[in-house]
Structure formats: C-alpha cells, structure tokens
Amino acid sequence: MAVAIGKARLEAVALDEDEYRTIVRALGRDPNDLELGMLGAMWSEHCSYKTSKALLRQLPTEGPHVLQGPGENAGAVDIGDGLAVVFKIESHNHPSAIEPYQGAATGVGGILRDVFAMGARPIAILNALRFGPLEEGRNRHLFQGVVAGIGGYGNCFGCPTVGGEVYFDRGYADNPIVNAMCVGLVAQSRLRRAKADRTGDVVLMVGADTGRDGIHGATFASVEMDERSVSRRPAVQVGNPFLEKLLCEACLQLNELDGVTAIQDLGAAGLTSAASELAHRGRRGIDIDIDRVSRREQGMSAYEVMLSESQERMLVVVRPPAEAAVRQIVDHFELHADRVGSVTSTGRIRIREAGVVVADLPLKTLIDGVPLRSPAATFPDKPLSPLLPSVDEPEAILLDLIASPNLRSRRPIYRTYDHQVQDNTVFGPGFDAALLRVPGTRKALALTTDGNPWYVVLDPYEGTKAAVAEAARNIVCTGARPIAVTNCLNFGNPQRPQVFGQLQECTRGMADACRAFELPVVSGNVSLYNETSERNIPPTPVIGMVGLLDDVSARCPAGFQDDGDLVFLLGETREELAGSAYFRLLGAKLEGRPPMVSLEMERRLQAGLLDSIGRGVLRCAHDVADGGLLIALAESALFGGRGLRCPGIAGPVSREAFYFGESQGRVIVSVAPRRVPELQKLMAHHHVPLHAIGVVGGDDFQVGSEIRVPLDTLRAAWETPF
C-alpha cells in the first residue's frame, strides 16, 4: 500500500510509514490532522512502550500484597491496618535538558498527580538525578536548575522530599536524567482506579485552564535530541504547585464521594491520553466537547487543546446525580470544573467542535494498536578488569574519594528541599533509606532510589541486579522489609543494537533479582531516546523501593551510636575493583567485570540483618556501596559524630580491594560488646561471614598505622560544596 502522506507530516508526529499504514488499515481511511496528532502522541514511545513492552512482561508484577500492579496511574500495595501504599517513579529527562527548572518541577508535579489520582495523599517525594561533570558550565546550569525546580515544586506543594541520589558522569553531559518518585497513603477502601466503566457518566475537567504549553511533549520525549531541541522549549510545560496543592486537596475530598467513578491525571499527551485511557480501561467510549474546555489563550485549535500538556489538570468522571456535590467541593477550593464530555458505550473517542465531529477513533487502535518494535540487539564482550599499580597512600585516597562529587555529602542539595513537612520523617535524606512513620499506626515505611550507573555500563545484567540488591539492602539497613518495586528505565536510542541489547539485559537482570527477593514490580516508566548527536547516555535503570517496618521503635540508624561499640563487616569481600569510585579517581578506563551479585548470598545477608535488627542486637547498620568499605565506615563515623579505631584490617583480598572495592552484599554494623556473641550466633545461623573491624570512639578515624584523620578533617572533606 502506498503511503499517501508527506514525510514531514509523519516526522512531526514521530511515526514511521509502517505505523501510518497500520493506522489506515485500522481506520479504513486516512486519519485527519487532529487524529494523526492524537495517534502520534499515543503511539509515541513515551505513551505506548512499543519498544519495551515485550521486555517488561518478564518482570514479576504479582504478589500476595499487591493491590494494583502496572497499568494504572500508580501501583499499590497492602501494608496492613486497612492501608495501602501507592507509588510510582517517572522520568522527565527531555524537558529538563531544555528547561531544567520547569522540567524538573513539572516532573514532580506529574508524579504527585499520579498518586493523588489514586485517592492517596502524597507523603513523600524521592528522586534520581544524573548530570555531566560540574566543571562544565552547562552541566552546572542544568544541575542547579533541576535541584531548584524539585525544591520549588515540592516545597510549595507541601510534600517532603525525603530521599534520592545524584551522580555525575561525562556520559550524561548532553542528556541529564531526572526521575521523580512519589509515595502516598490511602485507606484500601478508598483506593481508586481510573476506570470510566459507567455509560452516561459525565466527564469534568478540574484544575488549570488549557494553554499552548507542552504541545507534543510526549512525542518530543520519544525522539533523540539535537541542536534544534532548544527550539522545542514550548514543548516544556510550566508548573504551578500552588494550584496543584488545591487540586490535590479537592481530589482527596472528591475521592470520598461515592458518585465519583474515576479520577485521571492529565500528563503526557494531555486530554487525548487521559480521556482515552479512562474509557478504554472501563471498556467504554468517550465523547469530548472541545468547546467546553476552558482556555488560557484565544484561538486555540482542537489539535492544540487535545495535545496540550498544560499541568495541574484532572479529569473527574461522575454519576450525573453527584455532579452538584462534586461542584460544591471544587468551588470550596476556588477551582472550576468544565463538563467536557461523557462516557459512551461506543468503544471510540469522539471529539466535537462547534457541534461537528472532528475526530473519531477506535480506542483499541489508539491505545493498543501500535505495532510493537523489536529492534536488533548486540551484546559486547566483557573485557577483563584493567590492572592498576598498588597505592601507598590510602589516607590521601580516602580523603580524595570522600570529597569527590559522587561521594561527598548531599546536604547542600537536600537542605534546599523541605524534607519534614507532614510530620512523618524519622530518617530524612542522606542515609541508606528514608524512614517515614505511618500516621495512626506503629509502622514505618522505608524508601529509597538506587542505580549505580557504572556497573550497568560494564554489565547491564549484573549492574541491574546490583541496583535491586542495593535498594533492598538500603531498606533492610533501617530494619524494614522490602515489599515492592517501581522502576524507571532510562536508555539511549533503542534503534541502535547496542542500546537495545543493554535494555534487554537490564530488564532480565531486574526480573531475576526481583524474583529472587520475591519483590513485585508494581509501577514504572521507560525513557528511551536519551541521545544527542549520536551520543547515548549510559544505560540507567533506577530502582525505587518501598519497605515496611512493623514497629518504628525497632528502627536501626546508619551512624555509630556509642563509644566502645564494636564494628563488624557482614558479607564477603572479593577482588572486585572494576567500576569502582576508586578506579575512577585514579583515572582508570571504565572496563572489566563489575561486582557480581550472588542473589542467594544477598538473601542470606538481608535475612540475617533483619533478624539481628528485629532482636535489637544492632546499634547501627550501613550499606557498603560506592567507594567501598572505608567510605562506608567513614560515613557511619560522620553520621554518628564518633571516631573509629581499627587495628590493621585485612581481608582475603588485596588491600585496594578490601579498602575501596565495591563487592556487593556487604553491610557494616555496630554492636554493644555484650551482644557480640548473639551477633556471631545469628550470622552463623544465616551463613553470613562476619569480619571484626574495630571500636567506635575517639576524635579520629583511624585504620591501622596508615590512616589517622581527625573527624573534623574528614567532615571538611566530605562537606566539600558542589
């Protein structure tokens, strides 16, 4: 079949000729401009997952406590007491590369709406950020803008930003990574699905008026970037956190009304996506009367209204008799509600303008019609690790490492975020995982985001396993039990075989690790085409994890607590240095095998830790991660404001690997001397190796005769400003 359409028209909506032919076949005619725009947005990678869908099917999504898996605005898990935790992570990489403040701010805004659309009150925000080196002006501009945007939105909205991570690497110089995660709480009886399943319901649009901002944002997020991308600044939306706060409070009250059928956020692809997904999930159809949509600007076309990504808008689907009650709540918050449409039984989305149908598409085609892609994949050989000369100055290395941008204290960042509002924050940012009490219960939730980029570059399969393992370990260090996962897959252009190979290996690694830990993946997001001028980002899976602590009084801190406590290393150290912060500091080429994760060892370690913390044996527990053992020990000393005395410590590996290697499955703990026998017994029971390290106390950080640094000196290095 010949394609009766110009290349430019297809390029504008980022569809290819095959896809166009599929559309014509499904419709039995050529789509008009509006319909093509809607299809382009819904068939974009961002909305349709056409390249990743088949891979994502490998992920375990079910479990006894899962209330809602992928496919909704966010996932939900039963945490007992009749409550559900609702959460999701999402990317806002492309907009943040163009306009960092608004890109990051609206990323936060979008993920908040996903959570309160489910009826849950947002209680925490986390993030995962990646930038190029700060020595370069553009990277610094992006970094500062993104941090300010995250704070600007969350602080004004009134949801605490309690955790996150940031890494700097040359690979992100053109394409920063901005992932935002939101966690909310709701009574299970009020957990809401965005499903318009009752014909005759009215569809109200609540919140902001619709403007020309963000038109085709979903499409823009689904193509590689180039020098013209800056001219796409109009495709970046502008956030209004104040309006979002009102919208949230209104939606939470609306959620209590029985006459409300569904609430759906307007995010990527705007009204097109929200209306069609609502109706499709409920196996219904939807009619939209475009003239009823309040506009911010005059002269907007139906195309612009349907594809605008103006922020802070919600669709509320209501039984007609309940409309008055809905309007009363909306009025209370001084918002307005436009009756923009109704639910039908047609299975189609129909758009009317001035009484004339201007678009009429089957929902099945719009939402499920896109042909899935399976590009070619290649898997590069893994070279052996480079050899480095041994180093004689471990103290200097320690100070350089702890002052380096990827390991230094994140306090200058997180103190610009309100991390306490709502009065639940027990452990704030800066530790292994944040810990928030669950109001009205004795429970607490542990929250973290993780993803070491260098391991994934070296081996996408092992690196992604490590990300899952590390997230779980971070949760377990607080005493909480990991319960579920959300994820964001940030990759380059999947049309390049190497990139698609990375994506395949990464999803396989995540699936294997999540299965081993019995962790369901309940939500997630994929961001592809993070490519500029043929330079692709390092493969960047980010794991967001939630854990549950049954009794918050049993929590375990990360810092040393008391002088005289004994410090132990749990887990096994191997000769693993490739991908380490130490190698990067020495300027070694990024190659070799990253630390391997034994899922079985990891399970034993985590079971042993939970057992010990549950019995109150441990005074502190801290994950050994980036930078290795000495960095972890130094951090626990700095967290607790207490020194450490170690006699010469050595393991069955080289000194470099013992001090600075990043073998997985390791945690340092401190314990009161009289409880050491109990710890030894527990570790023997769980088959976890235990290695004595030293004694807490004094004003110095001291390791053998080689390292003796006053804590103040160590702190000054750690607190090097960005």
Place this chain on the structure above:
Amino acid sequence: MRTGIVVFPGTWSDRDCFHAVGEILGEPVRYVDHRERALDDLELVVLPGGFSYGDYLRCGAIARFAPVMEAVADFANRGGLVLGICNGFQILQEARLLPGALLRNASCEFRCEWVHLRVEQSDSAFTLDCRPGQVLRIPISHGEGNFFADAATLESLERAGRVVFRYCAPDGRVTAAANPNGSLGNIAGISNARGNVVGMMPHPERACEALLGSEDGLAVFRSAIHALTRVAV
C-alpha cells in the same frame, strides 16, 4: 485551650499544627477557613506555614487581604493569643500585627534544617514555660526568613524585650555561623508590645515528638496553655 488553625489556600503546616495541638497535647482544636469572619469561640489562633496563594508575590502579601485576617486583627486587639509560624509570621508582618519584614535568605536558597534557638524572654505568651537563655532545638524550612527592620524599629524591639527567639549555637552562643538566613541580630521570633502575638520562622509543630528528633517545640504550645490559665486566674 480552644485553638483555631487558619487555612489559607496553599497552607500546608495546618495538619502538622492540628496534630501537635489536638493529638499530642490533646487540646480542642479546629480548622479556620480563610473566609471566616468570627473567631469568638477561640482562645488561640495559629497562622501555620505554607505558601499562601502560592506566594508568587511577596510572601503573605495576598493572604493579609483574606477575610479572616480582619477577624484575626480584632482577636489580637482583644488580647487573644496569636502564633504565626513561618508563612504565618510573614502574614502577620504584612498585616502590620508585627513589625519588620522577612527578606530572601542571605544564601538565596531555601533551607530546611535543624537549628538552635535561644529563648530571649519568657514573658511572651509562647515562652512562659521557658527560662530566659534556654536553648530549643527546632527545624526551619523557608526561603524568606531573613528578618529585617529599620534601625529605630530594631532598637525599640530590643529595648522592649520583644525579641523572643534568636538563632544560636547548641551551647546558646549567638554567632554568625548559627544564623541560617542572615537575620538581623539572629532574630528568629518576635512579639507585639502586649506579648500576645508572636511570630517565628522555625516550626515548633515539627519538634513535638522524640521520634521526629525533638520535643522542644512543645514548650511553645504549652506556654500558651499556661498563659490562658493565668489569664483565667
């Protein structure tokens, strides 16, 4: 202590204050809508933190025109206890119930962190339970908390003992390093001449439980309870 927590559009410390007063201290408490005009049932009015009306303009500049603010002024003039926390402090200044202004932090950044406050005088309704010189550990969370007043105002505040709290080191010394936002004289909180209206940038409602890091904020609310008991006697 019948307490009203004022909710403007964009307020977010309302629920935290409600929790502190109602659940931790067990005192009767209700929310006050920004459109309300009568506060006769109340003994304490709290203007909580947040971004009233988004604070896209000068902080508190719009909130002061809310209908409830006339009632708050009447309530204060009749001797009712009024506590402005963070955005509430900014609003009280805009409403001319307290002097001075709160400028952008000297760092030009938002700051959320634990600080130490030295109680400068224990005559205000919100420090009766404290001794002068006592150090409280309470967090701040603001972008515009840099206290400023002209020289004459500042001098009269100091002379009249209306500076209630100053940022200080953990040992109580008032130092430049302990000043998180550039406030003149390290001022963190002030009162009106009568002592029944206090504004403070730090958030005492976030420091009412050991689980969250400190119980020092309770002294602020407990003082109000005692101030009311004293009036009654």
